[in-house]
Amino acid sequence: MIEKLVCVNCGAEYSPHSADAPVVWMTCTTCGPAEGILDFHYDLDAVSESWLDSPLAKRERSHWRYAELLPLKESSLRNDWQVGWTPIIDAERLAMELGLERVLLKDEGRNPSASFKDRASSVGVAHALEVGANTIACASTGNAATSLACHSALAGIEANIFVPHTAPEPKLAQLLVFGARVFAVEGSYDQAYQLCSEACNHFGWYNRNCAINPVLVEGKKTAGLEVAEQVAAYGGVPDWVAVSIGDGCTIAGIWKGLAEMHALGVIDRLPRLLGVQAEGVAPIPYALSHGKLPEPGSGSTMADSIDVQVPRNWRKAVNALSAANGRVVCVSDEQILAAIRLSGRHGVFAEPAAAAALAGVVVAVDSRIIEPHESVLVMITGSGLKDIRSSIRAGGKPLSIKPDLASVEMAVENSS
């Protein structure tokens, strides 16, 4: 039930029903691909009416339940792909430890390829099928590529993934097993990204890139829609939603979902956003206060999913943070490692970028950005199985013992 597309830069409006719609759906024709990212707007009155006829509570427990708020025809929905409606873990002991009213961990690792990105890729692949594409492409070594490869395999279409030739083998393994064609480009990540865009133009491949394809952000949005619906069972809207920030699409998408549910009256108030960046890679605080990106820094972080010095969607992220009375905190790799352990001890195995969000909560509690009586939902955006090397760093060592009871007894005493 799309009403229009609006350029986040100049405010130009586009009709989804115009003849050149599939083209303009990428970026604003005036502002171009670097700045002119579009945003979907829906006819919320029509959505409301539709939900009265067919209540959400009776629908599929997947993100396809939000059909009216997705940029897809009804016939394009893929209820057979079980994406979203991920569980929330009410970490009561963790809340006590942190002195908070409530800490909710939303476990996005339970998606088909074990990350949040499945939301975007599933909607992207469904849209590619809708517009008749039989090949889809992206440049990434991470969760976006994996989720694209997974959903392309489910759909039976070709996935072309561009990675820098230095990409680590474990990251490529999953792509290759899903049957994607993986191009290891002799060059940097930026060259791989550039080549992917050129190849999409040249071959007519569908471009799965959140930075220029707003359809993908609509997929990410479903996490916000879900949170709004699910928190009713956990004391209502939390005071904060914590998300780590890489290129900016994820936090922007989640906020868009929350805001739509607020406009639709599903929730009666909005949470604040806690954006979390890695200390070495933190352009967003600057962008938030200066309205533009800083010069790219040279730092890095173990949390590869948020290791982004030039976030392509910084504007959407900044807009979301402003609208949400949000705050941004930065965390060190040591704090991320501690948060991997903290999350694990409460039953959720998080990859570094996911644990970063929880690390940010710890920092925000310590610095009284989050007050003692408040509640927070943390987006655990990917499974720790995605990055086992970091898990090894976080996990520490087992207790070496001789094979007798006395040794067990001693080890138990020493480790208690």
Place this chain on the structure above:
Amino acid sequence: MIEKLVCVNCGAEYSPHSADAPVVWMTCTTCGPAEGILDFHYDLDAVSESWLDSPLAKRERSHWRYAELLPLKESSLRNDWQVGWTPIIDAERLAMELGLERVLLKDEGRNPSASFKDRASSVGVAHALEVGANTIACASTGNAATSLACHSALAGIEANIFVPHTAPEPKLAQLLVFGARVFAVEGSYDQAYQLCSEACNHFGWYNRNCAINPVLVEGKKTAGLEVAEQVAAYGGVPDWVAVSIGDGCTIAGIWKGLAEMHALGVIDRLPRLLGVQAEGVAPIPYALSHGKLPEPGSGSTMADSIDVQVPRNWRKAVNALSAANGRVVCVSDEQILAAIRLSGRHGVFAEPAAAAALAGVVVAVDSRIIEPHESVLVMITGSGLKDIRSSIRAGGKPLSIKPDLASVEMAVENSS
């Protein structure tokens, strides 16, 4: 709604309401821990009645929906742990490739710690809480240990895991992140197993070991219960259910669930079982024809979850295969690698032991054990993320290219 416990060896019956119930729930007092494994029997009339009052279709979409068929008090159910009700992928293209009516992939990698074993551990930990244990233990390096560590973390109780000191670091990382106390025993796996049993007796720890604790098998059973319910949406009961066999509990548990649903009238016929073993580690075919285990062989397999020369639950597995008019096939590591790719190309990333079940289907189709017009459901028992080294072996190499369009074009041509 437990009626009794029956020894699978001598048929002795035990009441669950006797004063010494928690003790006899382990093994038959006559036959001992090696042979006297117990089996739960339920009052199915009472279950039927209860399901009439409160229909399954309206319940939680997790394995806790089967409350009446679990050895737990109602107050011990943990609806807050989202275990089971894993998705079925209807792999239509794969069915065409194999010349079958239908191929369904049940993706158990979607459980909390990404394997089938979460079913057993969640029920085990819930039972430990019910009987007042605050510490639970097992000997394993694999999915059983991980799922135990995960659910112990969710429950807030202590998990003690015994592993041989040679256990690979990636397998330990997840356990340690979940906060388990991991004993690296200077000795063999058998010594670690033995020490774990002694420690359970000595310290009064709850023993999470499927081989002697029938509560765990009831957790595994829920996969069979679920299959019976879910297949209604996929053409009804398939002709075959394919499962790989390690120590025998998994296939026995699945069969028990299917048989109970048949007895309850939820399904009107039973599938046949296709048990799959690795070529190098295949005691079950011998046990099936001779009624006892062979001398342990010296072979091995890349599929570590089924690398079991002396299956402790062989009798339950053999009973299930006999009752199910089942067949057992053996697969090579090469066939397992091919099946990892085959499963991936249809959207499901499988660990070796899970892919082995699909490899077995391919073998069974080639040898006409499974006929062309038949349908099969394959239990994908764990995520490929669990064993990334095998995924790398299966995945192959990316296409190395220079950063220009001509190179992309050439690579596309050569790889099509």
